[in-house]
Amino acid sequence: MTDTLIQGRTGPWEIVLGLEVHAQVASRAKLFSGAAVGFGAGPNAQVSTVDAGFPGMLPVLNRFCVEQAVKTGLGLNAQIHRTSRFDRKNYFYPDLPQGYQISQLYHPIVGEGALEVERDDGSTFTVGIERLHLEQDAGKSIHDMDPHSTYVDLNRSGTALMEIVSRPDMRSAEDAAAYVRTLRTLLRALGTCDGDMEKGNLRADVNVSVRRPGEGLGTRCEIKNVNSFRFIMQAIEYEARRQVEILEDGGKITQETRLFDPGRGETRSMRSKEEAHDYRYFPDPDLLPLVLEEAWIEEIRASLPELPAARRRRFAEQYGLTAYDAGVLTAEDERAAYFERAAGGRNAKLVANWTVNDLLGRLSAEDRGIAESPIPPETLGELVGLIEEGTISSKIAKTVFEKLWAGEGSAREVVEREGLVQVSDTGALEAAVDKLIAANPDKAEAVKSKPQAIGWFVGQVMKETGGKANPAVVNALLRARLGID
Amino acid sequence: MTELTALTLTDAVEGLRTKRFSAEEITRAHLEAMEGARTLNAFTVETPDRALEMARASDARIARGEGGPLEGAPLGVKDLFSTEGVETTAGSRILQGFKPPYESTVTANLWRDGAVMLGKLNMDEFAMGSSNETSAWGPVANPWRSRGSNASLTPGGSSGGSASAVAADLCLGATASDTGGSIRQPAAFTGTVGIKPTYGRCSRWGMVAFASSLDQAGPITRSVSDAALMLRSMSGHDPKDSTSLPVETPDFTQFVGRDVRGLRVGVPREYRVDGMPAEIEQLWEQGVAWLRDAGCEIVEVSLPHTRYALPAYYIVAPAEASSNLARYDGMRFGYRAGGGTLTEVYENTRAEGFGDEVKRRILIGTYVLSAGFYDAYYLRALKVRRRIADDFDRAWETCDALLTPSTPTAAFALGDKDADPVTMYLNDVFTVPANLAGLPGISVPAGLDANGLPLGLQLVGRALDEGTLFSLAGALEQAAAFRAKPERWWS
Incomplete structure (x- = not known):
């Protein structure tokens, strides 16, 4: 530049x-x-x-x-x-x-x-x-x-x-x-x-x-x-x-x-x-x-709305957004309004990611404005809320997003109807972890000296549970069982 | 029937109200008079059918006890005013056949008050001229002739048709317009009363523009009371004209006949111009004496920038005209000449559609506005204009109105001033300053010259103080007792 x-x-x-x-x-x-x-x-x-x-x-x-x-x-x-x-x-x-x-x-x-x-x-x-x-x-x-x-x-x-x-x-x-x-x-x-x-x-x-x-x-x-x-x-x-x-x-x-x-x-x-x-x-x-x-x-002067530059600064400060995201979200009144409705009470940075990357990306591919979004802001916020509370993983959220785009209901409805709730139940996950370690003794041995290889075990558990396992819980269980600090 | 056409507007309205005669009767009398006076060439369009229809409607209203302040009174309309569905040419070939889809505010006000339209009155092309000779439809003849002469005289201009028609009893009163003297000079030349009110008193909406910052409508009538009556109807704030003044219209008729004792009348020393005929000088002194006798205090005043008024006027008015007349391009209305290219169509249309005087002023105006000359001419003229207005403001500290001759000469022969446009322009020397300052001015017939031709005196007043002018004009009218009428050589 x-x-x-x-x-x-x-x-x-x-x-x-x-x-x-x-x-x-x-x-x-x-x-x-x-x-x-x-x-x-x-x-x-x-x-x-x-x-x-x-x-x-x-x-x-x-x-x-x-x-x-x-x-x-x-x-x-x-x-x-x-x-x-x-x-x-x-x-x-x-x-x-x-x-x-x-x-x-x-x-x-x-x-x-x-x-x-x-x-x-x-x-x-x-x-x-x-x-x-x-x-x-x-x-x-x-x-x-x-x-x-x-x-x-x-x-x-x-x-x-x-x-x-x-x-x-x-x-x-x-x-x-x-x-x-x-x-x-x-x-x-x-x-x-x-x-x-x-x-x-x-x-x-x-x-x-x-x-x-x-x-x-x-x-x-x-x-x-x-x-x-x-x-x-x-x-x-x-x-x-x-x-x-x-x-x-x-x-x-x-x-x-x-x-x-x-x-x-x-x-x-x-x-x-x-x-x-x-x-x-x-x-x-x-x-x-x-x-x-x-x-x-x-x-x-008193009747002026909040102007884009001021709003951009406020978005960066109030929501902790990157300059780029703040710029994109304040480029149009409708976008800013959408974001603020979706972000209420949520992790705003996460909402910004979903709005800018997923929603606006998809809309622009279809040459539509945010006013024509099939997903209302409350629904997108709800989706982020489900990620935040650990109900679904980010990966599952992508699937849910597609269903929301198709107009299949609210985020929670979709997750429940499709059985996409993340498994955080330690008992169910413990069984899967034990089974996996038992079937792969050499890999379990190797991971003790090379802890970063734990990713393979996490991936296998996720696969086993159809992506619904809570990766953080799986990670903690594996570390305990394999004796990694 | 002739006596119906000889009535003043005021008397005619009273006669109609009291049903001494009908609107149809007085309208027919005027239509007959018009037919018999076509030699004067005062009317460009006669609208007898519309006149009779309006007259019958007036009679119906009078019968119901309704009726406005001008109910049933037949009037003429200067062809500068747009009249819905009736050809409006402003004396120009370039508007030949143009029938506006709208009615000017001033004429609409007259019809609202019950007046009857007799037709459209001839005028100098786009109101540019002081003799009516620039009309595309031929000059108007003044009903007055020099004693013992058959030579045709000018009725003045640009409202020559209006003045001639009123003087010849072809209508009870007529609308006119005044950019540099076009109401007051023809009124003076025809023994009629003409007032140019304060700029902004009458709406310019629907009035074909000559010079927007100077143009102002007003009436030409046979008495001061008539002028007050007609102006009251013509006036009023119009939101469609941004320069129209948002003020109430006083009842001007109430001012005529009022005591003028104690009013201070200024006599501007700069108006004693070189070569002014002795008769004009004497008339002016006579006017001073009449007003003094009526109890006015006479004071000498100075308007030091007077001699710059005419040159400034002949820069400002053509400058505005050159722009106002750009719309006549043959594209949407009026006259259109052929041509192979767009430029040719423009050139041929304007070359054939405009007369010489209009072309001359467009050229002057284009020149004074062009790059490199704007400051030297147009801006300087605006500064002079400011000074002239300041002169008047200073004069109002010591007087309430000014008395001057209306014109430097009586009516001259048609063709007399063709050779040199500047001698023609000099005819406006006493009237132009009031336009530049936006002030009201009225011309009152005050006597006859040695050849038996009428002469007028002008009163100029403070902005929006037409009332004082009407009172003083009434006093002059009474003292002068001008009763002369032209001989009816035309019928």
């Missing part, structure tokens, strides 16, 4: 990355029109005359969307600006009916903040947040339905987006992906964005530049609309390589906007300088400055 440099022909290069994430506000209505927001509605079914830019139509700010932006800003430990403004970004395109996008260039609602990002190995780093602003989304142009025409769907037009701009604080494609993943987890925990990247509800523009280690920032290129973790990493790797090659050939990087082509796995220039837009930003005269009351901000 530390060695993130690219080796070029002429030496090492460092990648510098900053991200602009567009997160669609989880709101049932648009930012300025009150029209419904939804996925999968028929084309142009969710369009008001405001979204379609009809004459005389005016924007009215949606209070709920503002609240979500404030909430997100608080989650990013960012400064909430008591006064912000909306500006118009002017350009012509058929999916932009008003001829301008309402955004916040000069005075965003949220200023400087920071996000602590966790890598897969549990190490963390901090990404500075430059700003978060509210803006409208455009509609969708569909170019491939007809050879001569472009179709326009305005359902998305006017939908509220939060644009979250990071500082250029990332140095590898993995770190950039980890940042987006952490941000997504935060947004989902706050409930301000559903984070659904497939539906385009969370998209990233990636700013990539390269430099010699220790030197100042290089010229950056912006890669637009990269909408999966895999594409983010691919796009960065390709783009960094491209820039290194140009620089090593003695060329210069042109600051430009580039598009990632997932089919070819490469980035390409989106528009030339001659076509560069002059957006003519100016304050939207249809909207007043947005002034937030301190009391309202505090009210929102």
